[in-house]
Amino acid sequence: MIATAAAETATLLRSRLGAGVLGAREMDPDLLWASVDRSCVREATTVMKEIGSRYLVTVGIDERPLGGGYGIVHLFSLDAEHLFIAVDCPVSAGDPRIDSITPLIPGASWAEREFRDMIGVEPEGHPDPKRLVLPDDWPEGVHPLRRDVAYNYRPPSVEGFAPELVKPPRGSSVLPVGPFFPVLEEPARFRLFVEGETVVGCDYRGFYNHRGIEKLGDSVLTWDRIPFLAERICGICGFIHSTCYCQAVEKAADIEVPRRAAYIRTVMLELERIHSHLLWLGIAGHILGFDTVLMQTWRIREPVMWLTEEISGNRKTYGMNLVGGVRRDITDAQLPRILDVLKTVEKEALAVRKAIADDSTLHARTVGVGPLSTWWAKEICAVGPPARASNVLIDARIDHPYAAYDDLKPRLCSSDGCDVWARVIVRLDELEDSIRLVREALANLPAGAVRAEFDEIPGGRVGVSAVEAPRGEAIHFVMTGGENRPYRWRVRAPTFPNLQAVPAMIRGQSIADVPISIGSLDPCFSCTERMETVSVADGSRRIYTLQELQALAQSARARRGNGDGGAP
């Protein structure tokens, strides 16, 4: 069935684009790799939309050392057929331009701005072609993910630069939030455009937290070291990223993971979902000033952390994954303890759910707040609980079964509430389902080895893997290289698409509802911003930026009403 879908898609592309299709082949049973001429990229995207596939992310690859130019690979997911489709558009090195697909798919905006920054290919016709990832004082023409830029390149410091800011709409004031987001204690800078108490728009500048992870992966580390770096992409869903990376490599290299390892991964993934959802519920309560929820959910969460510490040797960065399987087994002696903790967590989480279900204070702060319509959630390619709470029925565990999810079927928890309350309910439903999944996985734990040995991984292979993190679907793309490491490793954290939904969610809302609206995405700024080579944020520069921010906010206020309009 999968093969049919891939073949059908390839045939359709050929009939629509004609000679524009340079080649189409199945890289993997679940990956169709279609190379198209760059002049046909919009037509190919239209075809992708017509067959109902969902845009995931774009990978920019510097293929000059391989004898090509730059590769711009748009990844799509045909969920119903469990198929990934990679639309690869080779771009010549002498003329690095490609048509932007953002006018067709608004959710592609950030990914295109990212390859514009990192690879240096200009997306032509992009509605907002300004820097996303690179800092404002980064020199022009230096694109960190090009192969000729060293991983430890440090640009000279620059004075007198100014960030590219969006002009506020006429008649509105600017309310700066950040550069340190006050509620989640992470670096992100929102400029809210407000009229009185009402938000009329916003500008986002983030990516202050770059750690150069992808660059390290393809220049310094080796296959089996990267899982430990991938795990540090996120402090909450680290195991998801290491699993996703390992699966992408395993797919690329045709390594078959033992079933027991797949089950153990599933157990750890679901334990991570349990503690992450409890954590999020606490944070949400905290944002609303309802700290009882914070205290109690985090109390309930703590035994899960102790449990993972017993299983893996560490409460958060488990260090369990390697390419080919896992490092530690779950012993029979541990089973009663795991089941015991699950029982307590289930009982207590249910009590909390029952208690808050009718809480009118919570309802007043969450129902109808932070609306994200089904249509826009699809257009902006939102993922995870925010998408499912807007009745977009996607879940990577079902759409692209991995680990043991082919045996253990998760329930797709969704809601048509489209607001913050719906996101609470979806997460609470998933929490219950996760407990069931862990129990089922432990009951059916197959015997055998937990790790497959592998030999040399040949270069030039491609693997795409999706893992449903608690906050949404994470995507890892690996293109193998010959030097015992990936040639290109691309990470798309779930917050990357979800954050792009923020402007729509807070428009027309009151200022007081902004923190919970953003918080309801369970945003992880650090995950999203994993990409740059060197952070230039030393102390002096940070102060400068803050002053710049204040000066700009003041001048914007002074200019208010003077006709410097222009919609954000």
Added chain:
Amino acid sequence: MLLSKLREALICVQAGRVTLPYPYAPHDPPPGFRGKLALDADRCIGCGGCAAVCPSGVILIRDDKPMVRTLHFALARCTYCGRCSDVCPEGALSHTLQFETATNTIDDLVMTIDVFMGPCQRCGRCFPPPTAMDQLPIRGFRMDSECCRVGADMPAPDAAATWAAAHSAPPGGVRTLTP
């Protein structure tokens, strides 16, 4: 509404006090916890497997003296993944349960050992015993050059002192310079 508040209050009351008395009472991590690295210098054969797998470049190996291999552990970089102790063929590396590693002195987090290596009868260069080589399924296990490291920021050991120490060491033995 009221019922909901009562339920919430009940949850809080039932939970009681949950804060642990740490640090006034010790808090022991479970067995299997990956704490601060311990090195049994008498067991190390200098094969270099640990340096080859370390994701964060804690372990630097230098062969700048004949018959002596220097292993330098910069534990401030350690991420406690435990790969080194996994691959060590002689069980020289292990993780303790110690997690309170904060210190004002960076030297507390540095270990250096010099391992005497049996020289090759033909070329006179060092080599690890072949049996241990066989146990290591890892290719490219040597990481000799400082420039291979991510951010080579470690102090260079006093070459003369290590040279002298190496030559006073009994053949086949191991001598620990700093803890």
